[in-house]
Amino acid sequence: MARRSSKATASGRRRQGVGDTARGTLPDFQGREADIARIEKLIDHVRDGGTALLISGEAGIGKTTLLEIAQALARQRGFRVLRMSGVIAEAHLPFAALQQAVAPILRQAQKLPPRQRAALLAAFGLGDDTAAPDTFLVALATLTLLTESAARKPILLVADDIQWLDQPSHDVLSFISRRLSSDPIVLLMAVRNDSEEALPHWSVPRHQLSRLDTAAAERLLDAEAPDLPLDLRQRFLDVAAGNPLALVELPRGERRLETGGSHWVPLTDRLERAFFSRVSGLPTATRALLLIIAENDSRSLREVLDAGEVLLHEKVRLDALAPAVSAMLIEIAAGEVRFRHPLVRSAIHQASSPVMRHNIHAALARVIKDEPDRQIWHRMASAIGPDEALAAELDAAAARSQRRGALATAITALENAARLSGTALSRSERLLRAAELAAELGQPETVERLLRNADLDRPPLRVRAQVAWIREMSQPLTVSDLSRISALVGLAADARADGANDLALDLLWRAVQRCWWSNVGDAVRESILAAAGELGLPKTDARLIAIPAYAGPLKHGGDVYRELQAYPATGVADPMAARILGLTANTIGAFDFGVRWLTEASTALREQGRLGELARVLFSRSFAETETGDWMGALRSSAEAIRFGEETGHAIWVAAATIVQARLAAMRGNFEAAEAHAVQAERLVLSPGSSFWLAMLENARGIAALGAGRPAEAYEHLQRVHTPGDPAFNTSLQFYWLADYVEAVVSCGQEAAAASIIEEVERHSAPMAVPWVQMMLYHGKALLASPNRAEMFFQRGLGAAAQNWPFLRARLLLAYGGWLRRQRRIAEARVPLRTAREVFDALGASPWSERARQELRAAGEASRPRAELILDALTPQELHIAELAAGGLSNKEIGARLYLSHRTVGYHLHRIFPKLGITARAGLRTALDRATQAPDRPDRSSQRPSDRSGTTTSAR
Template identity: 35%
Template sequence: MSTSPPFRDRHNERDALDQLLSAVRAGQSRVLVVRGEAGVGKTALLDHLVRSAADFRVARAAGHEYEMELTYAGLHQLCAPVLGMRERLPPPQRDALAAAFGLSAAPAPDRFVVGLGVLGLLSAVTAERPLLWVVDDAQWLDKTSALTLAFVAHRLLAEPVGLVFAVREPSHVPELGGLAELLIEGLGDSDSRALLDSALPGRLDELVRDRIVAESRGNPLALLELPQSLTPTELAGGFGVLDASPMADRIEQSFLRRLDSLPAGTRQLLLTAAADPIGDVALLWRAADRLGLGADALAPAQSAGLIDVRGRVRFRHPLVRSAIYGTAPLPDRERAHRALAEATDPDADPDRRAWHRAHATTTPDEEIAAQLELSAGRAAQRGGIAATAAFLERAAELTPDPARRGGRALTAARATFESGAPDAADKLLAIAGLCPLDDLQRARLARLRAQIAFALRRGTDAPPLLLDAADRLAPLDPRLGREAYLEALGSAIFAGRLNEDVGPREVAAAARNAPAAGPEPRPVDLLLDGLASRFTEGYVASVAPLRRALHAFGPEPDDFMRWFWLPWLIAGDLWDDTMWHEVATRATQLCRDAGALIALPLALGNRAVVHLHAGEFAAAESLAEEAIAITDATGNAPVRYSSLLLAAWRGAEAETLEYATWGLENVLARGEGRGIGGHGYATAVLFNGLGRYEDALAAARTACEYDDLGIHGFALVELIEAGVRCGALDEAAEALRRLEERTNAAGTDWAHGVRAWCTALVSEGAAAEENYCEAIDRLARSRVAIHLARAHLVYGEWLRRENRRADARGHLRTAYDMFTRTGAEAFAERARRELLATGGAARKRTVDTRDLLTPQEGQIARLAREGLSNPEIGAQLFISPRTVQYHLGKVFTKLEITSRGQLGRLPESKLRAV
């Protein structure tokens, strides 16, 4: 039986698919999303693609509307034929695939490692011949499969792999955003008429033909199916009434009219087949036997061209399946699911059996609800948080006891939130809120609702909600209460100056009245107490308790992953560059390992800022871009501050101001007051680099109007330089007084280094020179290379004004070289101008590694230089070993070397420039 309309035209579309195969045969990966409405011919084009790939290993999968809750169901269809090759993979990847596909009882695998395992499988398979993976109806893929396949699609490069998705609308599968698309539109009028004539024997009234062609808009399936719904009279004279319903609905109606003429037993058999998405013929016949249906029930459906059961159950079109299932009476659907549940092996596939049982009844049933709860636990072990929530949601619906129903809905909401779907979690909370929860559950519900508000907006609505939840939790569960106070304090830090009623001081005061931590305080308790001190007693009093919290924090990975963003801000506020680096690095790795898509963008942004201050701009850019891609995919609050700061330090005025304008509009709309300080600091850096000190002073004033944690101290530095250059000496002196109070209490080399060169800016003579020299000495012992370069710059500028040109040239040339290598173009140009003013010549910058290597090539070059193998580099960067080798080949060519060993002999500055 044909499963798709015959071809008419489609020359351009087929050429595009043929070109995809040609590129893959040449060893280049290709990914394509074939997009078009239902019935427009996507499946026919996929059939053509598969027929044209006779020399490929081909795997084909299809999303199913009723399988969207089953974790990795779609991915398993593609991987099942080659899973035997997983033994060739490194143990972590091999184990992750085994856990994901239920082949082991291992804990939940990291989604990133599963994706890397799939990339490894692709590399193993394509060692023999090219591979083609085809996914039809991708809009119905389960979320975990969609995320994993999108992960793989974005990282394919050097493998001979073709990955083609068919989808109705991109919005249906946001995970596939950014991939190449092929839009499939309706046929032209002449081809539409020819196809219509081939479907209708005999003469057709011209007016009727024109009506059908116009109504179908060139949709091939509509041209074949809509005439089947017209009476002979309508076909002869066109007296029917035009239907204004959507095309998919009209095609479904055509199928349903054909279904109405079938015997009752045939309709029940078709419904049973539609209710099971896996297409297992043996399962269908076992279920049919329980329904008292024999082979004779199938014949009329086959004669009508609706279904094919050769090898696998396949409907003529997905609209046939949806039409049959969606319009069937509820008792008939329940009967079909009950038969399928009874026919499913409870040991081999307990989750699918539980799912069918759950859809076989609308009556509350604790036994079924309990089975679904067990299935949720197994889904969680496989890493299927979305599936966990789906099982628990259905379990809640079938739970007879209202109190237990509320608890299950609350747990489902938590799982949904953690999967990166806060909006869906909020709907589950509404269900839980209608149940008779106890006080602790009510407090937990309030806390989760506040956490959702914070995740979505990080604005002014979250602090009062979280503070209220903390006040409720504290007397019921002091440990949870203290955690909620810390969350409230963190949200108040983000809301900042825009939240006058429930700001950090108010939350800190409430937290100090919370139950004590006990004799063995957790790192979280130390963090809460330290921050409470910071906002009630001031900066100096908080340094010691906050430093204790930083050094105690992190033994438990789960706690660290939840709270890392606060320790990171604190480390920056304390000018502790070592802890700043360690927190960001560990947080990024832990979030990657856990597939924590809500927390990972923050971790990536934090680490990007650390790289930026270390003068590693390319690495910072790579991480910042990854953070943006994840928040775009999940719909969570954007994390673009690192991109803004990077543009500012590079001196890219247009880009910085574009980010700043967008960012300010965004943070003001959300109520994230901290963003105002961050954007003020970033634009002050930009204008100080460009030498536009009046503009820098105005921006720094905005940043310094409020004590934003982890920003205020940095902004004071910019205000001091801008104030000195503009002649606002009193303002600069006052800012220096505030900076000295902080840096002297912090006591690190970074703190003393910036304090010393800021002090030098407002000093004269020997005092100024002593401080400049101290700044360079201190900062040279830190990780913040960009500040060391700036200390050389301001010292060189001072020396030139002191008419010590020879001394000035050395520091200015050092500053120029450092800024040039890192890519801080505006500061480099400022150093160049000063150097020319001394009579020196700035060496013309040659094309170096930074110009040649992309950020990813730079990362791979650095890791290879450290001695990591291709699989180890691939595991760290989430790309395949073959892609690593491909990039290394380009690195060798660009750097004019021939081996990994030569990377180690390159000067450190050469690789730092990438």
């Protein structure tokens, strides 16, 4: 068929089963019936729960058209439609796209919690808060704003061309996309196929738009160009190959297609040619205005006309744009002007000369009055040669971006300020500051590029050390690299020599951490400790307390333990200091102290929205909670660490928290789940120099084998940590699992090896081991001792300090009861065996609980079957929500703590109630207390404060 009238085609479209009038007004959706149906289903089922969908496809495939159809359908159903669109020219404006979307509902921000409101307004440059908001706090504020609005009217949030969103808006959108399951919000996003690699942490469903089939392509071409000759019609069909934009736009350009080599020109290039062919015949003033539109980072029609007058030196009226509207290149509405397709913008941009672009940016800089950041960017684009005054203004713009939480924008501003700097020194200083921000964002490639450009051939010692610190902070800490350690120590000496003692301490602190993650010798560790002691800084500095612990957790553990005891219990002002103290406590085995400070750090980081740091702290806290007997707390913390680690791209903390879950599953007897977690973590950490993580994995597998009654297999796993040359060999962690290792070794009949490791740990921890280590030493000695000495070690191990380590204590009670029974002291044996059984039952340690029952049966006492814990039915997130609700927090407050919408919290509570056998919120506290109260545990609530994020650090 050569031709078909557009009227007939439109009629045919209406007969295709798509009866909505909104669809009839959208001209080019042939062949998209299935795609539209999928969108329509999401909209129609929004009351069942919100969702997000990422639509991908090549340029011109119809993504924008599909989004327009979705908006029309949503409006018909009473939705509020919010939209944002990425534009390359606006990518330097932080939160520009986000502000575009939420502007219609921004007045509702007054109802947000104060921290969220301040963060959101600061992000938009509307607040006076001087603290830089973290992107995730802005994201939480946006989510709260959306969900509050959606409670009155469902929302369709549309985001087109997300590959060109400014980075902060991109991050907020990614955050929101994962949290819509319980809210009447549909999020539709469109991205070009060749840009999906820029979405590494997006986990939303994808919908790929394919090219139109032959029949649909013919219908569309006939509707748009009904009078084409047969040969030209076929040529257009061949070149377009089912691309809807090509079918619509190519016929509007020149009716001549080149042959020969140009046949292989990419379709996007052909489309750009087609668009520009319609520009070349336009009046001079119209072409100039189109160039201004292409280079402007605003859609303001007034700005375009004013800049046109500056550029053309004559009065410019609106009708100068009429030819571009008639050529279907732009659209004008409500005082805004935009291109009909991004390819129009790129075609015009590429066709303009550098001189013309320079003049356009200069014109825009003159007409922009009330937005200093935008004006500066245009002045920068029109600058030639150094301009120190402009560089200083870019410096100030970078500071403003930093205060708004837009570090990527601040880096770009500082780079351009460096380019315009009047002196080499100011240029280098600005590039160093940009590199520091890039290190904070975890962008090592950007850091290296900025440092290379800083021209630091012969820097002062202080600057040399600063460069090294920046470079170090951009690199992963958890991979062994011994060469870095000596370099850091030398640079610390340089910094000290130049009077930069605080920087020197930072470098030494980093060096000793690398020692702990690696297998470096004692001499290097002690040299770092000695260098730190010569800096003359206050002894209360958390780094100075931490360095001895990392240099020798056994050798210096007793001294560090006393310092931690003397440190104020609460109120560490800096969350990073609290984090260091918590990690230090964990390093020496003072996990009860570790929980305290890691809880304090997590509370502050949660309030600030620093989810990347929070992921690490939550992993460390889950490790400490495992040892202190708060296993459900450990499950909760590790699950959050995994969630936040995935969202922030910190795979290493995802792996670490997954290992904690593997160990917890093993101790609870879920051996299949334990191995599944271990395999998942192994995929993330299996790389050269990752001995720390492999050591943790081997312990998780070892404790699983012990629980399953396979001591020989447990020995194989645990021995790897002690075998030089093995990838899992790690000197820093060997003492952590002393009790597990000794149990496995003794069960395999290798008492000499057990005695050797006990002697080594005891020698290194002299003169005083921390209580946790001392208890494990007594445990091991009791298993090896002769009958006339074993009881002394059992009783010493079960002293007052044992109350802090329920699982370890219960295992020692089990061993003691078994020993008493074998000594034919049957009645005495029942007491420790009963206590062990009760503690194991409360923890959910079913393999050990069953062994306690077996020992009791052998001692002549029957036991009731272990009751299933009510909390076994709750997921870690459900448990967290239940505890927060039981503490009196509202759904909104819980949502703010957990970075969820309040409707999601409500959804979880409705699932929690029947699992706990209750029908209302009022029953939560009683149900949780009944379900989680471990017997024979002291109340340590006064010793360890509750996490203001809602978790308690007691065993309950």
